[in-house]
Amino acid sequence: MKYLLIPMVMGFLVSALARENYSVERLALPEDRDLNGQVDGLAFLPDGRLAACFPFGKVYLYDPADATWALFAEGLHNPLGIVAVDNRTLIVSQRPEITRLVDEDGDGRADLYETLCDDFGLSGNYHEFHFGPVRDAKGNLFASLGTASSGDGIRAEVRGTFYFNSERYYNDPALTPEPFSEMRAAFNRRRPGRMYSSVPYRGWMIKVDREGTMIPFASGLRTPNGVGLDLEGRLFCTDNQGDWLGSSKLFHIQEGRFYGHAGSRAWEEGFRGHPLATPVDTLDAMRTRACVVFPHGIMANSPTQPLVDSTAGKFGPFAGQLFVGEMNRSRIMRIMLEEVGGALQGACIPFYDGDGLGRGSNRLAFDASGALWVGQTKHTWAGGSGLQRVTWDGEMPFEVQKMNLTGDGFRLTFTEAVDPVIARQTQTWKMRRYFYRYHEGYGSPQFGKTDVPVTDVRLAADGRVVELVLAEMAAWHLHELKIAGLKNVDGRALANTFMVYTLNRLLNDTPPVPENQRAGAGRVQLVQPGLWGRGAPVSRRPGTVAKKHPLPGVHEAELATMQGAKRAGNSSGFYGAGFVDFQTASGSYVEWELPVKAPGPYHLYFRYALQAGERPLKLIVNGREIGEPLPFPSTDSWSTWRDQVAEAPLKEGMNRIRIESYGDSGGNIDSLRIEGIKEP
């Protein structure tokens, strides 16, 4: 094996590494102690300079003519995208607002930091990122607002209406909203679901028109890190695998549509109650499906900005298609879309993989020469850092240029004529299908994995178009194609051989979505709006596996009979599927019915958690109150579980063991364990 030795100069190596017909080089960033190498936004000015924004809130301008950087603006809060309006004016999305930066006096630095839109909420939850903006031909701006993470609470002061102590949330005239200051601590303990929207328009795409009016545009988004327009002005955004997203997605965003993440429903006009109380069937019927799904772990874990190839051929044979970055691996993807049954759907395929490209490709921009500039970042997640430039050598790459659905399979259009012998062999084409489940849980395995035999191959006369005939056509399934050993007529291998087509609709007679593609219809029972301080809305932590108590003789409370108490799971450290949360101060109970073989005295161990205070409960066995009420003192946290021990006689056969509130609510009850008291 031969190695090509490249002389390395630490720090400012500019080495061109390449895939076929494309090469990538790394560019030096400004020397500034406030920078850490990560690049969070890119845009080209009309005069050819590049505007780049950086995590510390700075914006620099790079002049390719003399390779110099000049500071343009500073003091921004996590700017994550730039629109260049003219050579003196930029528009950035930063956490709290969309801001216009204007260099009024022409000295090269912004003087005016003008707020164009701050009509959305901020709870202070770290995960409430603000992505964008993009600007359409009419001058409208679009930006997307990330939801909050259940791994973090809210701050003592928030901007915007707080949903979870609003009257709309309580949806019950008998309940008076608690003051924010009093409910915040309880809210921070019992956050409503995995990713949530507690302040306006979190989980929404917003539109800001030329007059500065904000229009809530579309909902159902989770962490939509990437907004883009195609050449026809259609709006797209990516969203990241997680709750309600079995895998990461590309959405075609249209006004008024809902894209599947339940949290954002809080800000639908007229919506009342808890967003997670919506039955999954309803959500599934409401949602607009992704036009492209990126299979997790295979294609992309965190897709980023979609950028249309606006180079009219200066970047190769992909004009008008979207490129999409990917955070977790050194990959940029390409999207091939078509309209089927009135909606866009299509395929994703790697475009640039490794070969010198860094990880964390988060922001993309084409310069006037048609080179693709790539800003890389991570912000503690998987990713990378730096600024790179991808250029085309002008020679035709051998690639799948288009992938289209046909009546009985797919049509692939290649950039060059394929080797007809290899192409005609059905074993060249390996197709399988699967789907990701739509549910509140975090991500989804692949379900329904089925190999789909290619039964016939039709090759067009020019050798560039191949039609694959499939044994079976299945709507609402991803179709993953692997091409093995295909060469062009000159014997050159196909540059990218793996692609996934999101087959939602067939050309004709698309059947309804199978019911097994969604899950969690019973979820609604776990969500009952109430006051946060006591018996608050509850949510099981999706994805947690039920953990069995290590000792025998344990009876889970959540499986027992209860009144004035609810099953819950919004804590940690419990065994089984959850625990029981007392709702009222008097007459609420949990009651176990347990068969006992040997009559006699038993120890009863009630496993419970109580953050503060003392919440005594009466013990009633077979209808008779036993001794003094059990004290149930504080365990110091809702996730610290201890046993309250009692002693009671049990009879042979079925016994009813009840703990009941009589003046104060109870703690959270996990289980009852009984143990016979051995006579000495």
Added chain:
Amino acid sequence: MMALADTRLELGVLPGLKYDIRHFVVRPGEAVHIHFKNNDGMQHNLVFGQPGSREQILREAIGLGADGPARHFVPDSPLVLCSTPVIAMNQEAHLAFSAPATPGDYPFVCTFPGHGFLMHGIMKVDARLPRQVERNTIELVEKEGGVITRPVVVRAFLPHATPAAIAVALPGGQHYIWDAGMVHLRAVWSEGGWLDYGTLRRHLESNGKPVTAFPQTPHYLEGAAFPFAVEGASPAPAFKGYRLVHGYPEFRFTFGGIEARELIRLADTGKGIVRSFTLTGVSSPVYFQRPAGRPGQVSSSAGHWEGDRLRLRPAEASAFTITILEPKE
């Protein structure tokens, strides 16, 4: 102080409604050429008047009413010696005149509504004094050796504010938080220095979780409630951004139909701040509520206090300052 080589002067504008010249000295009767450059974000003019006439000229300028803009807010008055038109940002005006024959302190002032209470200086006509010009100054040196010598603006999650807050360090050791979410100043401190750079940096570069705290308890805190009120109107404050004026952010916001600007600079003593407000569109009295029980700490250049509530008539509200001083030990 520097000797004046001739009677040609360059006059500019500093943040906070100030000409960059405090006073200058000329000989009686000599020719004076003033090159007035408006390097400020606001509109200004330059009006010279008879000794002691500044306030009367301003009253007469307000008296122009609806005719004011067409007449560049210059009253037709024997008190006015000469004047420039109103000029916008980056415009220039030249003023040439003969100095009065009578010695005295001749004021110059901006008669643009609301500016003249703060924006003025003195031309001393005196044959006995050396020719000289004394300028107002603002330090504009880059940050060196950890000492803040220019205003530093940082947006991050900050204490005692909504998540949409702005922290500013002023050269001279006063620091403040201006809350864009609640649309007003929330805290001023000097003890303990500027916010911890490492925590700020981690907040901005990581996922946003680490949040900085005050290094020491601020000497001034405002609650979440918006402090301004307008008679007969709901304040409904809205943040509109800021303009950097010599590096100092001049915040822009609206409330009750009023467009407001606020520029904060160090108090002359260095032990506090001066908040310069410019309000346009004021037609009813405006009120400002200061925190309770701190009358000695919070004072104003105009209006009168009704307890902790400052009442400003429309003419007073168009430009005024509120000074916040560190409490005395």
